[in-house]
Amino acid sequence: MMPGSPATPDHPTSRRIGYFLIGALLGLTGGFVNGLLTANLPQIQGALGLTTVEGGWLTAVYSMTNVCMSLLLIKFRQQFGIQRFTRIVLIAFLVLNFSQIFVHSYGFELVVRGAGGIVASGLSTLALFYIMQSMPASARLGGLVLGVGISQIALPLARVISPALLIHGNVQNLFIFELGLTLLCLACVSILRLPPSERIEAFEPLDFLTFFLFAPGIALLCAVLAQGRIQWWTTPWLGYALAGSIVLVGLAVIVEHNRANPLLNTRWMGSAAIIRFAVVAASMRVLLSEQNFGASGLLNVVGMGQDQLVGFYMMVTAATIAGLIVSLVTLNPKDLLLPIMISCALIAAAAFLDIDASNLTRPRQLYLTQAMIAFAAIYFMGPTMMGGVLQALAKGPSHIVSFSATFGISQQLGGIGGAALLGSFQLVRERFHSEVLVQNMQAIDPQVALRLQQLGGAYARTLGDPALLQAEGGILLAQQVSREANIMAFNDVFLLIGVLASMAFAYLLARWCYYKWTGTSPLANELAAMAAMRNKAAQ
Numbered sequence: 001m002m003p004g005s006p007a008t009p010d011h012p013t014s015r016r017i018g019y020f021l022i023g024a025l026l027g028l029t030g031g032f033v034n035g036l037l038t039a040n041l042p043q044i045q046g047a048l049g050l051t052t053v054e055g056g057w058l059t060a061v062y063s064m065t066n067v068c069m070s071l072l073l074i075k076f077r078q079q080f081g082i083q084r085f086t087r088i089v090l091i092a093f094l095v096l097n098f099s100q101i102f103v104h105s106y107g108f109e110l111v112v113r114g115a116g117g118i119v120a121s122g123l124s125t126l127a128l129f130y131i132m133q134s135m136p137a138s139a140r141l142g143g144l145v146l147g148v149g150i151s152q153i154a155l156p157l158a159r160v161i162s163p164a165l166l167i168h169g170n171v172q173n174l175f176i177f178e179l180g181l182t183l184l185c186l187a188c189v190s191i192l193r194l195p196p197s198e199r200i201e202a203f204e205p206l207d208f209l210t211f212f213l214f215a216p217g218i219a220l221l222c223a224v225l226a227q228g229r230i231q232w233w234t235t236p237w238l239g240y241a242l243a244g245s246i247v248l249v250g251l252a253v254i255v256e257h258n259r260a261n262p263l264l265n266t267r268w269m270g271s272a273a274i275i276r277f278a279v280v281a282a283s284m285r286v287l288l289s290e291q292n293f294g295a296s297g298l299l300n301v302v303g304m305g306q307d308q309l310v311g312f313y314m315m316v317t318a319a320t321i322a323g324l325i326v327s328l329v330t331l332n333p334k335d336l337l338l339p340i341m342i343s344c345a346l347i348a349a350a351a352f353l354d355i356d357a358s359n360l361t362r363p364r365q366l367y368l369t370q371a372m373i374a375f376a377a378i379y380f381m382g383p384t385m386m387g388g389v390l391q392a393l394a395k396g397p398s399h400i401v402s403f404s405a406t407f408g409i410s411q412q413l414g415g416i417g418g419a420a421l422l423g424s425f426q427l428v429r430e431r432f433h434s435e436v437l438v439q440n441m442q443a444i445d446p447q448v449a450l451r452l453q454q455l456g457g458a459y460a461r462t463l464g465d466p467a468l469l470q471a472e473g474g475i476l477l478a479q480q481v482s483r484e485a486n487i488m489a490f491n492d493v494f495l496l497i498g499v500l501a502s503m504a505f506a507y508l509l510a511r512w513c514y515y516k517w518t519g520t521s522p523l524a525n526e527l528a529a530m531a532a533m534r535n536k537a538a539q
Contacts, residue, residue, distance in 0.1 A: 006082050006129055006194040008137070015192070016134040022188045023130030024150050029181045030123030031154025033116040034062060036174055038292075039159045039306075040166065047171040048106055053230055058113050059416070060226035065117030067222065067412045068215035070404045071263060073122055075203055082129070082197045089122035090186045097179040101172065121408075123185070124151050129194055142328050144389065145382030149324035152378050156316040163307045207263045210252050214264070217248030218409065225416045229423040265402040268395060273522075277391070278410045280340065281384050283504055285414025286421065287347050290354075290497045291316070291373040293422050295366055298357055298490040301483060312363035312370070319371035323378035333390065334521050336383040337512045343376035344505035350376075351498035355491045359483060422493050429489035430482075437481050 011019065037044070037058065045055040077085045096112050128147035135143035165173045220241045228238055256262040268274060299309060327339060350369035357365075385407060392403035515522060 005077075006133065006197045008133065008140070009195055011133065018192045019130050020134035022192055023127045023134065023147060025181075025188060026123050026130060026185055027127035027147060027150030028154045028157070029185050030120045030127060031151035032158055032178070032181060033120040033123070034066075035155040035158030036162065036178065037062065037113060037116070038155070039162045040171070040174055043166060043171050044109070044174075048104065048109060050106060053227065054106060056226050056230045057223075058109060060223050061110050061114045062117040062120075063222045063226065063412045063416050064215075064219040065114045066121050067117075067218050067408050068211070069118045070121045070408045071211060071214070072207075073118075073125070074400060074404055075207065075263075077125075077197070078200055079203055081199050082194050085122065086126060086189050086194070089119055089126075090182060090189065093119040094179070094182045094186060097175065097182050100175045101179065120151075124148075126189070126194075127151060133194065141333065141386065142331055144386055145328050145331055146324070148381055148385050149327065149378050152381060153317060153320050153324070156313045156320055156374065159306070159313040160310055160317060163310055166306075204261065204263075206255065206259060210255050210263050213248050213252035213255065217245045217250075217252065220245035220248070221413065222416060225413065225420045229420045229427070233424070264405055265395075265399055268399055269402050269406055273391060274388075274406060277384075277388050278406050280504075280508075281388075281407065281410040282414035282417070283500075284340070284343065284380050284384070285411055286418035287344070287497055287501050287504065288373065288377045289415070289418035289422050290347060290351050290494065291370055291377070292415075293419050293426075294351075294490060294493050294497065295354070295370050295373070297426070298354075298361065298487065299363060299366070301486045301490065302359055302361060304363065309363060312366070315367050316370055316374045319374035320378050323375035324382075326375075327379045327382045331382065331386075333386065336387045337508060337515070337522070339383045340380045341505060341508040341512055343380035344501050344508060346372045346376040346379075348498050348501035348505055351494045351501060354494040355498070357487055357491055357494070359487060361487075422497070425496060426486075426489045426493050429492040430485045433488040434481060434485035437485055441481070 041055055041058065044050070044058070045052070050058075073085070093115060096115050100108065100112050124147075127150060128144065131147040131150070132140050132143040162174075165177055224238050224242050224245065227235075231238070252264075253266055256264045257266045299312075330339070332338075350372040353369045354366065388403050388407055389400075392399040
């Protein structure tokens with residue numbers, strides 16, 4: 001249907017199975033690039049001797065490259081073909097993974113994680129192509145949903161397998177595992193290649209000017225969102241970086257707005273439908289931070305380690321797979337708003353159910369709510385992406401680059417922006433609750449004095465000085481106060497997410513009722529244009 005995408009001939013059943021299995025492997029590998037980093041960031045920081053700020057840069061650099069390089073990768077496929085694209089992506093990452101086993105430095109780790117963002121973008125595209133090859137023509141839109149969803153399964157699955165990889169405390173096993181996956185992917189795509197694709201002269205000189213303005217602007221914005229919560233928002237350089245981001249992205253938009261054949265179609269991206277699509281997609285990522293930041297942060301506060309959360313994340317993985325299956329079965333291009341609306345309702349209900357957490361909360365109490373969140377996380381993804389793809393293809397294949405930029409930015413910035421928003425809110429509320437708790441605690445209070453004596457008694461056999469015993473009791477009491485303040489702050493986070501999700505649900509419900517009442521379909525024109533394009537291609 002468009003240059004850079006492989007042809008879709010009829011395949012025998014055995015080859016279809018092979019395409020599907022390879023697509024699943026590529027999708028999981030692409031998801032593991034970010035999933036293993038997120039799940040094991042504290043361990044990687046410890047192994048390399050990094051500070052929290054330096055660890056934050058590892059996350060930021062992945063987001064920077066993942067968002068920005070998708071613009072050029074699409075045109076690279078269109079000009080040089082899918083096979084060259086596949087080989088370059090996998091061989092380059094293989095070299096970096098192999099080097100990572102022997103080179104242990106912060107600078108090299110930044111390079112690897114930056115390359116990982118590029119590779120993850122490329123692998124997700126390859127997974128999509130391979131899975132769509134395994135589908136009959138009538139089910140290829142479902143293949144789009146399946147290809148997008150498989151990479152999302154890797155995120156909770158990474159937390160399931162990480163304790164086994166780190167069983168001896170050796171972070172090197174993570175790097176070897178990534179190397180093995182890359183070798184396996186390279187072998188599979190060499191054995192069973194994608195059909196050839198049409199090539200065109202895609203690149204224009206101004207494309208590179210746009211990229212060298214747009215990419216640093218988005219990178220600066222990612223840096224602000226990733227480091228704002230860690231270094232706090234009043235740090236001067238964050239303001240300069242945000243201003244630089246606005247200027248650079250603004251210049252890129254000006255260049256593109258006045259081009260005859262733009263890389264980014266700003267007029268289409270600025271239309272009401274596409275802005276609404278981007279806002280909904282980004283908002284969903286923010287709401288889904290309830291699980292990635294809220295639930296995992298709460299369990300960490302109450303003392304749950306990775307080994308104790310394997311069963312919890314197995315349940316999350318199972319719920320994610322269930323969400324993918326249900327999304328695939330119930331997919332209806334004429335009503336893509338309903339799954340997003342249901343996802344918002346599930347997130348709101350789960351968040352409100354979690355607001356009574358305490359220091360006795362354990363993973364078992366969160367199974368139901370986090371299964372609801374995991375289900376919603378994948379249930380909304382396919383319909384959301386399909387809505388954007390249909391709007392882009394209906395306008396012509398040239399709009400796919402603009403769609404990729406819109407979708408990638410909304411997902412990545414929504415993800416790190418959600419963590420930044422909720423993390424900052426949780427920190428502010430923790431300070432508030434801590435002050436409230438502390439101001440009501442005085443040493444002359446009999447209950448406080450008794451608690452100090454009880455806590456200090458743990459050191460009675462090693463410390464004979466009563467003053468030191470009381471001081472140690474005060475330290476332990478302060479730790480308990482900090483824990484309780486953090487738990488109360490996480491409850492506030494759950495309440496905030498519940499309110500925001502309820503507002504999003506109300507908005508989507510109003511739009512859905514309007515479409516049902518008037519008997520209209522928001523994508524009727526796009527579906528008609530796609531049908532006409534298919535008929536023309538068949539002729």
